[in-house]
Amino acid sequence: MPxxxxxxxxxxxxxxxxxxxxxxxxxxxxxxxxxxxxxxxxIIIFLLAGLAxxxxxxxxxxxxxxxNEIIKTEQQKENNTKTSEQANTSAxxxxxxxxxxxxxxxxxxxxxxxxxxxxxRSVIDKKDIAVSKNKIDKPKDKIKDEIKVKxxxxxxxxxxxxxxxxxxxxxxxQKKNAANEIKNKDTLDVKTNPETIVKQDEVKQPEVKPxxxxxxxxxxxxxxxxxxxxxKTDTLLKTEPTKELSTSIVKKDSSSKKWKWGLHLTPGxxxxxxxxxxxxxxxxxxxNYQSSVGSGTGATAPRQRPSDVKPGFAFxxxxxxxxxxxxxxSLSLGLQYGFYSQRLGIGNSRDSLLDNSLLSNVADADGxxxxxxxxTIRYTNRYHxxxxxxxxxxxxNKSKTKPFVWSTxxxxxxxxxxxxxxxxxxxxxxxxxxxxxxxxxxxxLSTGFSWTIANGKRAQWSLGPVANIHLNRxxxxxxxxxxxxxxxxxxxxxxxxxxx
Amino acid sequence: xxxxxLVRECLREIPAAQRQLYDHFAETMLGVCYRYTRSMDDAxxxxxxxxxxxxxxxxxxxxxxxxxxxxxxxxxxxxLNFLKKNSRYNHEFSFDNENLHPIADDNPEVKIIGxxxxxxxxxxxxxxxxxxxxxxxxxFSHVEIGKMLGINEGTSRSQYARARALLITWLKKNDEMSHxxxxxxxxxxx
Numbered sequence: 001m002p003x004x005x006x007x008x009x010x011x012x013x014x015x016x017x018x019x020x021x022x023x024x025x026x027x028x029x030x031x032x033x034x035x036x037x038x039x040x041x042x043i044i045i046f047l048l049a050g051l052a053x054x055x056x057x058x059x060x061x062x063x064x065x066x067x068n069e070i071i072k073t074e075q076q077k078e079n080n081t082k083t084s085e086q087a088n089t090s091a092x093x094x095x096x097x098x099x100x101x102x103x104x105x106x107x108x109x110x111x112x113x114x115x116x117x118x119x120x121r122s123v124i125d126k127k128d129i130a131v132s133k134n135k136i137d138k139p140k141d142k143i144k145d146e147i148k149v150k151x152x153x154x155x156x157x158x159x160x161x162x163x164x165x166x167x168x169x170x171x172x173x174q175k176k177n178a179a180n181e182i183k184n185k186d187t188l189d190v191k192t193n194p195e196t197i198v199k200q201d202e203v204k205q206p207e208v209k210p211x212x213x214x215x216x217x218x219x220x221x222x223x224x225x226x227x228x229x230x231x232k233t234d235t236l237l238k239t240e241p242t243k244e245l246s247t248s249i250v251k252k253d254s255s256s257k258k259w260k261w262g263l264h265l266t267p268g269x270x271x272x273x274x275x276x277x278x279x280x281x282x283x284x285x286x287x288n289y290q291s292s293v294g295s296g297t298g299a300t301a302p303r304q305r306p307s308d309v310k311p312g313f314a315f316x317x318x319x320x321x322x323x324x325x326x327x328x329x330s331l332s333l334g335l336q337y338g339f340y341s342q343r344l345g346i347g348n349s350r351d352s353l354l355d356n357s358l359l360s361n362v363a364d365a366d367g368x369x370x371x372x373x374x375x376t377i378r379y380t381n382r383y384h385x386x387x388x389x390x391x392x393x394x395x396x397n398k399s400k401t402k403p404f405v406w407s408t409x410x411x412x413x414x415x416x417x418x419x420x421x422x423x424x425x426x427x428x429x430x431x432x433x434x435x436x437x438x439x440x441x442x443x444x445l446s447t448g449f450s451w452t453i454a455n456g457k458r459a460q461w462s463l464g465p466v467a468n469i470h471l472n473r474x475x476x477x478x479x480x481x482x483x484x485x486x487x488x489x490x491x492x493x494x495x496x497x498x499x500x
Numbered sequence: 501x502x503x504x505x506l507v508r509e510c511l512r513e514i515p516a517a518q519r520q521l522y523d524h525f526a527e528t529m530l531g532v533c534y535r536y537t538r539s540m541d542d543a544x545x546x547x548x549x550x551x552x553x554x555x556x557x558x559x560x561x562x563x564x565x566x567x568x569x570x571x572x573x574x575x576x577x578x579x580l581n582f583l584k585k586n587s588r589y590n591h592e593f594s595f596d597n598e599n600l601h602p603i604a605d606d607n608p609e610v611k612i613i614g615x616x617x618x619x620x621x622x623x624x625x626x627x628x629x630x631x632x633x634x635x636x637x638x639x640f641s642h643v644e645i646g647k648m649l650g651i652n653e654g655t656s657r658s659q660y661a662r663a664r665a666l667l668i669t670w671l672k673k674n675d676e677m678s679h680x681x682x683x684x685x686x687x688x689x690x
Binding site: 015426 | 515519527528530531535543547587614615635636637664668
């Protein structure tokens with residue numbers, strides 16, 4: 001509280017002190033209130049877009065899981081159908097084989113069965129391995145086609161596609177066929193013979209009779225082997241395809257969700273704005289920001305206008321890691337260097353002002369002071385940033401080889417160096433350096449499109465336009481009207497595929 | 501004037517109400533800003549920033565308090581921020597810890613005229629000027645000033661005493677000058 005009368009008098013006099021402000025003040029107040037609203041709307045639009053994308057991705061993910069479940073159910077159904085069909089077929093096979101066995105037994109001379117058995121067994125063992133390999137590598141549909149059981153009466157054709165064929169052939173012809181089949185590993189052609197029986201499973205390997213075994217023993221073995229073949233075929237159809245397919249599906253999903261890394265270079269232009277529009281800074285705006293009653297020092301000399309700021313060259317370059325969130329969406333994190341600049345024309349140097357007490361403590365020691373107005377010197381304000389961009393990408397088309405992608409993201413940047421000069425109304429308008437007025441930490445939103453130009457085995461090359469708008473002021477000076485950094489450029493990026 | 505109604509309308513962002521609020525307080529508030537700065541340009545800048553803050557934070561105003569006092573407080577805070585950030589003021593806006601300086605003249609007999617006094621206050625060093633305004637005009641205690649400016653209470657007292665002494669000296673000189681001028685004019689007329 002005031003100590004005595006003096007303070008009371010001062011207080012009462014000062015409370016009554018009034019001045020009429022110029023009309024420009026209200027105009028500027030009104031303008032700034034409206035602008036804030038515009039910026040708010042822009043941020044809300046971005047947030048809504050982000051939320052919509054997140055929702056879409058979530059929906060895609062859920063749908064994707066359902067789709068997988070549907071596929072699996074369908075596979076099981078098909079397998080069940082196949083198994084029942086196979087059971088019927090194997091019954092028929094048994095009958096056919098029984099008949100043919102008897103015929104063959106009658107025609108067989110005293111040749112030893114064991115030699116042939118051994119030869120044929122080795123041949124069929126190899127084929128069996130080939131069959132297993134083939135099944136693991138091939139998708140379900142192919143396996144379905146391949147595992148066909150031919151009726152016993154049907155003849156074997158060398159060019160036939162993989163087929164499980166249980167047929168009666170003579171020992172000599174079987175040897176030839178077996179040799180051909182080994183060459184063609186993709187074919188699955190299992191033949192049975194009353195004399196030469198196929199061994200399908202090592203665990204259930206039949207005992208080989210000695211040389212002096214007669215036809216009766218061979219006959220008995222044939223029946224036994226047929227059972228084994230039928231069982232094996234059933235087992236294959238029942239279990240293996242489902243397991244193999246589900247494994248392949250899981251493998252595909254996990255491989256697509258791995259992090260990949262890439263490089264990008266984005267040349268473009270940058271400018272300073274006071275809103276989201278892109279363009280040069282109009283000198284009149286900044287000039288009107290300050291009323292022209294007098295200069296900052298109280299002098300009445302006319303004040304020099306601030307120069308027009310024109311967009312300058314800018315670029316971003318860095319590395320990023322990208323990961324698929326769903327088949328059509330992905331997320332990328334990066335580390336990049338950003339260079340931004342603006343060009344402006346300024347007047348002659350006024351370095352003598354550095355000794356002036358008003359500026360000596362503010363302007364950089366190694367800096368220069370220039371007159372505002374005039375176009376004597378072409379000056380370029382340069383800003384060097386280290387940035388951490390986070391981008392969300394959404395493939396707009398369904399092309400897997402050449403996707404068209406829309407991306408949106410958020411970037412945090414740290415200013416590491418700058419030579420920027422700022423306008424001040426002091427001394428009838430000057431430009432000088434003051435790093436303390438620069439906001440060193442910058443937050444920005446980005447958006448853009450990209451087309452995949454080339455998609456090779458090792459890398460994927462994309463090209464497209466991008467734009468960044470900074471959310472906080474770059475220059476925190478009351479004399480600088482337009483203070484938000486804006487960047488637009490063409491982004492070219494290479495995404496490296498992982499070696500399989 | 502019904503301030504509560506005016507505030508409600510401003511909160512609904514009715515331009516006419518916003519303009520009315522501005523017109524009602526702008527002149528007085530420019531007087532406040534004028535005392536803290538050294539030029540009318542700067543004063544208008546502070547006024548502009550202050551009103552932008554007022555409209556953006558009007559929802560925080562509680563109708564129990566006086567609207568004028570709330571606006572005045574925002575304007576003073578804006579002025580202090582301006583002094584801290586602005587290149588022409590911030591190098592002067594530092595306070596050394598000083599010992600208590602006794603107030604020499606409790607009741608000086610000086611003429612105090614509004615505009616004249618305001619101009620003299622603006623000629624004080626920025627630190628003195630700020631503390632004098634905060635204590636003598638706004639009525640803040642030295643403890644409050646210390647918190648606002650991040651200085652000791654003693655420093656605030658000391659700076660205030662120096663500012664007051666300087667101002668009284670200048671006022672006395674002004675009185676003498678005006679007496680001389682009056683005498684000179686009187687003799688000339690005769």
